[in-house]
Amino acid sequence: MDRRTVLKSGGAVAAAIALAGCPRGDSEDPEEPGDDESEPPADDGSTGFDDSLADRADEDAEDVAFVDVEYDGLETPSDAYRVWTGDPASFSFVDNHTFDGGQALRCEIPRGENNGSNAAYWFPENGYGQPGAVRQRAVVRLGDDWEMRPDDVCRFWTLGLNTEAGVQGSGGRGRPSGTDGWSSMLAVANRGEPSADGYALAAYTYHLDQPSTSGEFELTETRVPADEWFALETAVAMNSIEGGEAVPDGEARCWIDGELAYERTDFRWTTVEEQAVEYAGALVRYGGSETAPADLAIYYDEHELLAEEVPEIPPYERHPHFEDPANMDDYDGRVTYVNGEEPATYRLFVDGAVVHTDWSNADDHQATYNDTVEIVPADESESGYAIAEATASPKSVDGYLFDGTVVALEADPAPDELWVGGDEVDPDDYPESPTDG
Helix, strand or coil, rough: CCCCECCCCCCCCCCCCCCCCCCCCCCCCCCCCCCCCCCCCCCCECCCCCCCHHHCCCCCCCCEEEEECCCCCCHHHHHHCEEECHHHHHEEEEEECCCCCCCCCEECCCCCCCCCCHHHHHHHCCCCCCCCEEEEEEEEEEEEECCCCCEEEEEEEEEEECCCCCCCCCCCCCCCCCCCEEEEEEEECCCCCCCCCEEEECCCEEECHHHCCCCCEEEEEEEECCEEEEEEEEEEEECCECCEECCCCCCEEEEEEEEEEEEEEECCCCCCCCCCCCCEEEEECCCCCCCCEEEEEEEEEEEEEEEEECCCCHHHHHHHCCCCCCHHHHEEEEEEEECCCCCCEEEEEEEEEEEEECCCCCHHHCCCCCCCCECHHHHHHHCCCEEEEECCCCCEEEEEEEEEEEEEEEEEECEEEECCCEEEECCCHCCHHHHHH
């Protein structure tokens, strides 16, 4: 194992993704949540984990990454995660409801609301390719006086999630195609027979074979306790691909306090290798249209991730024409090339300089590293223009930063979308060669 990581900071990046839910229940008028000044909860419930996921890592593997998210010392959740959707301010660090150490992660859901937010570890932002398998651990606590109306559902965790490829992994937009997003989430639900043991655990999955437009909802027999910590362990592994078709062997598992609570090994999520686990971790949304009946909170601590089958992304400093997106402001503009359903080849001509980058974020498009990109600087080009040349796989997004002016684009077929300087432009507005202008 050549990559063992204790969390490095990554800034939050704004974006939006709707999350689907379940039928709405009756709501009451919302009230402003009060300050959380309660005493720390008693030491009850889970004893946590006896070891670390790092102990399970193959030390000789080159495609493994271990991440220990250390909350102590961090100022905001966005120092650890990408916090987006709903109300990002609902996530905070607190020191009065911790499992161990000085801080825990808290997500509040005010009475009469359902926003929550996502606070998930973003693999590409932290220098990793999207892994094909991710195991996670955390201790989780449904807050004091947690309550739900009959049939209400609250999502609280994602085993894996991909939005870079598209938006079909959430929002009730229909069945994913294999190239436009997927997700594997967990929820607590006030369904089944009432029980003093807590609330039912449910799995909520967007996959190629889901029975409805809003993913597949599966209720388990496992109960999730309220008002006490429980040890959560999850694992997800992408399905195989044969001849461009998804094989039904994708895996999702969940353990509560060491007991297997959910398992499926027949998921089909993707038909392309590039679409794998982009995010993993806390994801909170109360219901779909139903709202919280009281001021609620969920707490997280001791988050670890073990990623396997991690594609290597060349370090920025070792690639002469691959630029860290953190340096975006050093350039005049950016280009986002959004490819369509078929493979494409293209050449982008710039009167100035151009570099490849793995984050462009125009119109919520996440550019990723494309190892086919070749950059010819202007002083080495016969035309006198800087050239970016690449082969784009179906539904992929390539990103560039440039100084000067984009003057020509030769593409076969033309891109679905082309963004220059943050604005969408018509690819036909550019000649195929600088000499044609």
